[in-house]
Amino acid sequence: MLTKFVFLQLNLQKKVTHVIVIGGVDYRLQGEIEEKTVSKPKQHCVTKTSAVKKLKFFLRNLMDLNLDNSTLNFHWSDKEVYWASFSHKSKQETSEHLFYKGFLNGRGARQGNRCLVRVKKDDCGEKTYWRRHFRIIDLMHQITDLFNKSVLNEDYLKVITPHLAQIDNVSSFNKICTWNGVKEFGREEFVVVEEYLDEMLDELIYDNDYSNLSALLEALSHFSFIAMREELLFCNFHGEIRNSKECYVTCSTVHSKKQEFQDWGDKGIAGITNFFTQHKCNKWCRKIWSSTDNKTIEELEKMNKYHC
Structure with missing residues (x-):
């Protein structure tokens, strides 16, 4: 170009x-x-x-001149090794993070695919900073798996797994244009790379009767609040339906009563209240109660031993 x-x-x-x-x-x-x-x-x-x-x-x-930022190699799976390249200018931001559109380069089936790069906004995102981020992702996996088993009775919803990568080359524009809203990367900067989701598909009717994806994901948020004994709420899920049997999801917001997850946009009790003020229970929410058997309760007890 x-x-x-x-x-x-x-x-x-x-x-x-x-x-x-x-x-x-x-x-x-x-x-x-x-x-x-x-x-x-x-x-x-x-x-x-x-x-x-x-x-x-x-x-x-x-x-x-280096137009793009890039990371060192990281393992996506046992057989896939990539490095990510992404623009010097972020496309979206929250109070804690900047989000960049990028591409995967390297060895594997995803080579050339788009990716999303999450960066700590104000300070250097050291490796230790991202530990709790991945613990939340792990908890999200557990909640989604239990929702699949107890409510959907099939492994339909899959959480997108992020990958930790260290910054390698820094764009020349990041070095000279930091006052113009451009991130200045540190020497030991780590970022999170994940699959890029297309626009959320709200209405799509097909064989397995998940005719309204937004309603299904709102039920998942409702379920997360129950699963975490009303201490934690995952919301603002986004999903991409890739075939009639799988939907890949990611979550952008976590609210907790103690408001301890600022990097997830945590608004505390106010955020939880706001969600349920706007939420209308649907058929998937009602199915949560009808499907809660002893086995599900036992799994919920194990999950609540998890400490963030």
């Missing part, structure tokens, strides 16, 4: 503004001009600031 670069210099009130236009987006570098009197009268010299030096560095390394 051919990228167009336009460089302008504007002199306004003793400030130098360098404008770099890349793909229709402009990145501005501003630097103060310091005036120093030299031996000859009425002559001045200009001391360039760090912003100008960054522009010089950018121009010197124009041929070696």
Whole structure:
């Protein structure tokens, strides 16, 4: 892809503004001009600031420009090894995370597929930071599996499993454009890579009678609250139906009574209350109660021993 670069210099009130236009987006570098009197009268010299030096560095390394960020290799499965490449500009953000669209590169059937890269927003996402994230994912797997067994009676809903990867190469734009809403990656930065879901398919009728995906996923949220003894609620599920027998889901929000999951958009009791204020129980919710047998109760007891 051919990228167009336009460089302008504007002199306004003793400030130098360098404008770099890349793909229709402009990145501005501003630097103060310091005036120093030299031996000859009425002559001045200009001391360039760090912003100008960054522009010089950018121009010197124009041929070696890295447009994308990339990770080191990580194992997707026993037979699949990938590394992810993604843009310098995030597509979506929450209070805790930035989300980037990227691609999988490497060895395996998913090579060339789109992926979603989750990044810690403000600070460096070290490996230890993501531990609780993966513990929540593990709990989500347990709840979904139990919902499949006790309510659906088949292994229909599958939770998308994320993968931890370390940053390798950093985009040149991330290095020089951090004030323009661009993430500045640390040396030991880790990110989470997962499959990219297309737009949620709300209404799709087919043989197994899951005619309304949104209603089914709301019932899963309701079930999660019951499974966690009304201490924790998984909500804002998104799903993608890939064939008549499987639906892959991911969850973006977790609310808890103690409000201890800020990186999941946790609004505490207010978030739980808001969900049930808008929620209308459907046939899948009603089936939760009719299918709760002794075996299910035993599994719920085991699950509640899990400590986040």
